[in-house]
Amino acid sequence: MGSRPGKRHGYLIILLLIFTLFTTPFASAEPASERQKELETLLYQDCGSCHGMTLRGGLGPSLLPEALARYNLDAITGIILHGVPGTAMPPWSDLLTEDDAAWLADHLLSVKPASP
Template sequence: PKEPAMDRSLLIHVTVLLGLTALAVTSAPAAEPDSARQKDLIHLVRQDCGSCHGMRLAGGLGPSLLPEKMADWPDDSLVATILHGRPGTAMPGWQRFMDEAEAGWIVARLKQGFPALP
């Protein structure tokens, strides 16, 4: 049976609204981790990520994580890489050590210039 035009139009509008709502939710800024957790995350990046990306994050086995290299990469792609790794490469996923908001915080710090160890 053919759907009435009014119902189909309503369905399209609801679908668009849900999509925009999802987009707004995923692009909302994440809450900052507390200062103790920030120190843990800085240590993890400097030590664990630094073991492949270089202690100054300028590159090594893995590519540079300096702001000029990170600028053109979409944040959500970088978060996904941190959490899930890169199959077929030495890049592991880190999702058992952090959540999506914390990975987003790391991405934001990498794009600014990552802080030194406290």
């Protein structure tokens, strides 16, 4: 008998969170305003293709601040950069810098998406 997919997903998240606790915190330089606009477009278009165009959930879970409140900034940044193995969440480290990912993580924790 294999473990249930949801349970396995939970273990992967826990391992990723532990990894982020014992590594150097991600850089915190804020991207230029033009880059922030590009990142916001990426968030609602690319991330939205799985997490819903209003980020309320779809194939992937909700990315609303209340759904992410259990994670700290470094954990979310790590998930963005490294993905979640065994799930549809890909690593974005080939396209995003640590600063980009940290800005996106902070944005997700602090900004409410547009209404549907």
